Amino acid sequence: MYETPTSNEMFDVDHKLTDVCKRLLQQQSFTTQNKLRQALVELGYEGISQSTVSRLLTHLGVVKVQNACGKKAYCLTSENSPVRVDSSISSQIEMITNNQSLVVVKTHPGSAQLIARLIDIDPHAxxxxxxxxxxxxxxxxxxxxDVDRCERVVRARLGAL
Structure with missing residues (x-):
């Protein structure tokens, strides 16, 4: 006989699924929700739907950005997760310079807002x-x-030393 799970049991399952999804996004590049769904199924989350994956991505604050191969991939950017700047982010940067009053970061088209958010996540003096x-x-x-020092801070945050 099947028993309906309690709300605490449902919370534990949802919390674990969220953690697993976050870990997958930190470790791999997914270009579609279906590929992420398939990875979750392979980990034992049978019957997970595309709409559930969509809700998970929204909950985690995931956005799609161009990866190092030039394809749009899901990227975890939520403030409550550790920011990991790796080659896929730094590869989006074309140039960092300053004009003695502002620091200018040139990126590939469509990448500037995400990269600006990475700079803003942890305020710097x-x-x-x-x-x-x-x-x-x-x-x-x-x-x-202090524009030169500000440029060094930006370079360090973006892994573009």
């Missing part, structure tokens, strides 16, 4: 503001006289 467009990020230093 040398950064006053970050503005991300389509392929350009402007980083405003707290003090213009």
């Amino acid at each position: 040398d950064i006053l503001a970050t503005i991300g467009g389509n392929d350009t990020i402007l980083v405003v230093p707290k003090h213009v006289k």
Whole structure:
């Protein structure tokens, strides 16, 4: 006889599924929700639907960005998860420079807002503001006289030393 799971049991299953999904996204690149769903099925989550995967991605704050191979892939960017800057992010950066008043980061088209968000996640004393467009990020230093130090902070955060 089948018993309906309690709300605590359902919470434990949902929490574990969320953790497994987050771990998969940190370890692998998924270009479609179906590929992520298949990976979850292979880990024993039978019967998981595409709509469940969609809800998980929304809950985790996942966005699609261009990966190192030029394909759009899901990327975990939620503030409550560790930010890991790796080759797929740094490969989106074309140039970092400054004009003695602002730091300018040029990216591949469509990457600037995500990369700007990575700079903003953990506030730094040398950064006053970050503005991300389509392929350009402007980083405003707290003090213009410290623009070189601000550029070094940005480079360190993006793994572009």
